[in-house]
Amino acid sequence: MIRPQSRAAELTSTRRLWTAWSALLVIGLSLIVGTAAAAQEETIKSHGYSFFGDLKYPEDYSHFDYVNPDAPKGGEISISTLGTFDSMNPYTRKGRGGALSTVMYESLLGEGVNAPAPADVYSEYYCLLCESLEYPPSKDWVIFYMRKDAKFSTGDPVTAHDIAFSHNLLLDQGLQSYAEAVRRLIPKVEVIDDYTIKFYFAEGVSRRSLIEQVGGVPAWSKKWYEETGARLDEGRLEISPGSGPYMVETVDVNRRIVYKRNPDYWGADLPFNVGRNNFDRIRIEYFGDENSAFEAFKAGEYTFRAEGNSKQWASAYDFPKVQQGQVVKEELPNGSPPTPNGIVFNLGREVLQDKRVRQAVALAFNFEWTNESLQYGLFKQRASFTQDTPLMATGVPEGDELALLESLGDVVPPELLTDEAVMPHTSSPERLLDRRNLRTAMRLLDEAGWEVGDAGMRRNAEGEPLQLRFLLNSSGSATLAAVIENFISNLQAMGIDAVLEKVDASQYTTRERDRDYDLVFDEYAAFLGTGTGLKQRFGSEDAAYSLFNPAGLASPLVDTLIEASLRAETSEEEAAALRALDRALRYEFFMIPVWYNDVYWVAYYDQYEHPDIPPYALGYLDFWWYNADKAAELRAAGALR
Structure with missing residues (x-):
């Protein structure tokens, strides 16, 4: 593999030879031509991309x-969602974007509608707006050769100028962390x-994710943004045109969004799209709470439901339409690692910077009781960020x-080398408050300097109470609210x-972005x-501002392991680094892992x-059909309205 440093040395050497032998013009020209030919041979040109070069298709x-x-x-x-929206620009820094409001936009390397594409391989990317891409083994740069028949819904061509504009727009007006x-x-x-664009990558940085990063930038119309003066970071209901298979049909704020198939979609017959994008319309109904959404499904106001509430799955799907076979209830295999969700600690809060406090707080969560009493025993307890892989x-x-x-070296704590990977604690399913765990938690809090004071309240040496505020979206699952209420009780x-602070969806979004919470x-x-x-x-x-890091985790150990994974030159080295990263993330203990489901x-x-x-x-929005x-x-x- 030719590295950037050796490439620079080679070119410097060539220039020196030209200076030294300038009188031998024929020989000098031959040398330059030969070098250019070799460089041409070294590049890789393909219809898709994966870091190690292997493509299934x-x-x-x-x-x-x-x-x-x-x-x-x-x-x-038709599907449902909870809460509200006030913008059809999902990239706004204020307000809430409408559901699926990125569905109109495509990228050089394609994706599916609310799903990866292809969905049977991991970390492989195939051309959509591009015909092919070219890059050297060093991955110092990439060139995309675009399809000349790609068009926005307005009929305007999608060009390299639009891709460059979109890339720069995200840098100027997108999320700061990005x-x-x-x-x-x-x-x-x-x-x-007009149809060829080249991205250059910085020297001395890992080449991981760079090609797919630039290949995944949404293609926005430069013409539309310049004519309207719209900004990416501001809320608006006006929609910029996209080049994708769907376009907005109607928007009824806080009630309904309908997307329709673009009858003139340029890419309908591409192999990338065969058997996909099968529905003429995708309709999204908004509801204020989960109960009203479920009742609307029973009434036939919308037609597909991905269930996440264990209580409803276990006990509420016995209505007549299910019994008569008009509504199908199905469990389908899920091969992806479960989403690492749970109770997240805000590490920016001084009280939560002591791991002993976090460990004590975690002991208040009783998975076994929660699963049996509130979730019908349907879940497994998650331990890992790469669970069951x-x-x-x-x-x-x-x-x-x-x-x-x-x-x-010293960045790795000695115990990480000798101790088993951190696993969640176990609790008794018989009672909510596990007395064994309570005693352990009390000892940890005592050791951390939070002793029991007046009225049984934990206080530090200055007499300040140990206060924790838990932020919760009031429009979310009633079962989740019950889980958290019992956790608060413990x-x-x-x-x-x-204290549990339930706020509406709009307040929740604002406070979550501002990290205005303890838990x-x-x-x-x-x-x-x-x-x-x-x-x-x-x-x-x-860490201080990334919306993708709600704990604000900042760990030199984790940073080092991420870098090690990015430097990996074989899949085996990468796997070892990521396994170590999973171990380190669990060691840092910034989240209480909860539950997961290995089926849909x-x-x-x-x-x-x-x-x-x-x-x-x-x-279901990508390759199912009607x-x-x-x-x-x-x-x-009469089963449907």
């Missing part, structure tokens, strides 16, 4: 293996001609993982002044591979069909 693929290439087009799928990270990594973009740290480190940790039993139920992203996105989620540099729970009116579900996406005959039967029976 060849250049002449006809469709992805998991789709039905003969799936009919037509019909509508913009600062990208500026460090991608110093220059060059429009070579080969990247999950188990036992004590050994082999390549141990060798890596030992090579990193905290109060420890002598902690714990919050939130999530991080699972990972099956490395990438610069790990720095946004877990890295120190953006879905219910839908019996007018939809689907192929075998691929490992990494349920894909059966018009079944839909007609449901309407004739």
Whole structure:
């Protein structure tokens, strides 16, 4: 592999030879031509990209293996969401963007509708707005050769000027954490001609995620933004045109959004899209709370429901339409690692910077009782950020993982080399307050300097009470609210002044962005591979403001392991680094892991069909399809409104 430093040395050497032998013009020209030819041979040109160069689908693929290439087009799928929205610009820094409001936009390397594409492989990317891409083995730069028939819904062509504009717009008006990270990594973009664009990558940084980063930038219309004067960071209901298969049909603020298929969609027949984008319309209904949303589903106001509430899944799907077969209740396999969600500590709060306090607070959560009493025993307890995958740290480190940790020096705590990976505590399912865990928590709080004072309240040496405020979205799940209320009750039993603050969706969004909480139920992203996105989620540099790092985690240990994963030159080295990263994240203890489900729970009116579900996406908006005959039967029976 040619590295950037050796490439620079080679070019410097060539210039010196030209100076020394300028009289031998023929020989000098031959040398330059030969060097250029060698450089040309060294580049890689492909219809897709993966870091290690392996692609499942060849250049002449006809469709992805998991789709039905003969799936009919037509019909509508309708889903629900909770809360409110006041913008159709999902990138605004104020307010709430409408659901699926990125669906109109495509990128050079394609994605699916609310799903990865392809969904049967991980970390492989295939051309959509581009025909091909070219890059050297060093990955110092990448050139995208764009399709000349790609068009926005206005009929205007999508050009390299639009891609460069979109890239720069995100840097100038996008999220701060994103913009600062990208500026460090991608110093220059060059429009070579109307349909060719080149991105240059900074020297001395990992090449991981850079090509897919620039290949995934949404394509926005430069013409539209310049004519309207709109800003990316401001809320608006006016929609910038996209080039994707769907476009906005109607928007009824806080009630409904409807997307319709673009009848003139330029990419309908591409192999990338065969068997996909099958619905004529995608309708989203808004509801103020979960109960009203579920009742509306029973009444046929919307037709597909991805269920997340264990109580409803276990006990509420016995209504007549299910019994009569008009509504299908189905469990489908989920091959992705579960989302690492749970109770997140705001590490910016001084009281929570002591790990002993966090460990004591965690002991107030009783998974076993919660699962049996509130969730019908349907969940498993999550321990890892890469749960049930080969990247999950188990036992004590050994082999390549141990060798890596030992090579990193003092940044690795000695106990990380000898102790087993951190696992969540166990509790008795018989009672909410596990007395064994309570005694352990009380001892930890005493050791941390929070002793029991007047009225049984925990106070520090200055007499200040141990106060914790838990922020919760009032429009969320009633079951989740019950879980948190019981958790708060256990905290109060420890002598902690714990208060649950329920706020509406708009306030919740604002306060979450401002990190105005001590505790919050939130999530991080699972990972099956490395990438610069790990720095946004877990890295120190953006920890103070990254919206993807709700704990504000800033750990030199984690930073070092992320860098080690980015430097990995083989898949085995990468796996060892990510396994060590999982171990380190659990060691830092910035989140109380809760539960997970290894299947999808879905219910839908019996007018939809689907192929075998691929490992990494349920894909109901992407590759499911509509059966018009079944839909007609449901309407004739009065099952649908």
